[in-house]
Amino acid sequence: MRRxxxxxxxxxxALAAAAxxxxxxxxxxxxxxxxxxxxxxxxxxxxxxxxxxxSRDRFGGTRAGQFCGGxxxxxxxxxxxxxCLGEDVLGGPPNAARDLKVIAGxxxxxxxxxxxxxxxxxxxxxxxxxxTNAGDFAVLTLTKPLPRSxxxxxxxxxxxAYTPGTEALVSGxxxxxxxxxxxxxLHAARVHVLPDDTCARAYPGGPEGAYxxxxxxxxxxxKGGPDACQGDSGGPLVASGRLIGxxxxxxxxxxxxxxxxxxxxxxxxxxxxxxxxxRAGSDEPS
Ligand code: 4AZ
Numbered sequence: 001m002r003r004x005x006x007x008x009x010x011x012x013x014a015l016a017a018a019a020x021x022x023x024x025x026x027x028x029x030x031x032x033x034x035x036x037x038x039x040x041x042x043x044x045x046x047x048x049x050x051x052x053x054x055s056r057d058r059f060g061g062t063r064a065g066q067f068c069g070g071x072x073x074x075x076x077x078x079x080x081x082x083x084c085l086g087e088d089v090l091g092g093p094p095n096a097a098r099d100l101k102v103i104a105g106x107x108x109x110x111x112x113x114x115x116x117x118x119x120x121x122x123x124x125x126x127x128x129x130x131x132t133n134a135g136d137f138a139v140l141t142l143t144k145p146l147p148r149s150x151x152x153x154x155x156x157x158x159x160x161a162y163t164p165g166t167e168a169l170v171s172g173x174x175x176x177x178x179x180x181x182x183x184x185x186l187h188a189a190r191v192h193v194l195p196d197d198t199c200a201r202a203y204p205g206g207p208e209g210a211y212x213x214x215x216x217x218x219x220x221x222x223k224g225g226p227d228a229c230q231g232d233s234g235g236p237l238v239a240s241g242r243l244i245g246x247x248x249x250x251x252x253x254x255x256x257x258x259x260x261x262x263x264x265x266x267x268x269x270x271x272x273x274x275x276x277x278x279r280a281g282s283d284e285p286s
């Protein structure tokens with residue numbers, strides 16, 4: 001079952017959105033983990049860079065169209081996961097999704113607060129590997145800037161925030177139970193950066209992916225518990241005030257021995273140069 005991660009993220013969410021118009025042929029129900037993903041509600045002002053990706057056309061209005069997370073790294077630049085923008089998710093190339101929006105400054109998805117900003121351009125990392133999940137990031141350009149105060153700096157390679165043991169906060173509107181209880185209000189969970197070999201052992205290569213220390217980051221708690229889950233994908237993992245990870249994948253949510261895997265932001269920063277330099281103006285689907 002290749003690509004189970006992208007499926008795991010969006011299909012259950014689409015199922016949860018009763019108004020979803022897509023026929024979910026072959027959709028599997030969310031993994032029924034018994035573990036509660038130990039987060040807590042926060043106000044978006046506590047992590048103002050956290051945005052929701054929304055398409056009401058695709059996911060219906062019951063959760064304002066939310067289907068993934070994202071993070072503002074510049075006033076008009078939002079990072080998210082590549083697997084959030086797959087054809088299986090959006091039904092076509094990302095730039096063809098007419099109502100793809102970023103919702104910023106909103107804690108309660110249904111409150112109407114904050115801003116809904118249309119996406120001008122969506123670029124999926126051309127190096128994304130859906131088998132291992134390596135390079136799971138995409139770059140969205142917004143039609144209107146977010147306030148500077150809503151932007152989080154990216155941690156570069158060698159930043160001490162990547163050191164195992166560092167406490168980090170992951171935020172999103174994803175599943176709170178591992179069983180399909182998607183949050184209406186923004187939640188966060190406190191996790192620790194874990195040593196690469198913890199994830200290398202947990203994920204040597206299997207149906208869900210393979211841990212690649214150069215482009216991924218391991219986070220969670222050895223005992224299980226607090227973790228990101230379906231619907232949080234693309235959202236931020238922040239430590240010491242800097243962005244270190246994007247929610248990417250894992251086996252279930254909050255399970256002991258199965259930490260969360262994040263896209264390593266230092267690898268994104270590195271790729272971004274090549275990306276905008278090499279691909280700017282290209283209309284090729286990636
Ligand atoms: C997902 O399917 C997903 N527990 C995201 C994060 C994690 C697992 C799955 C980490 O999008």
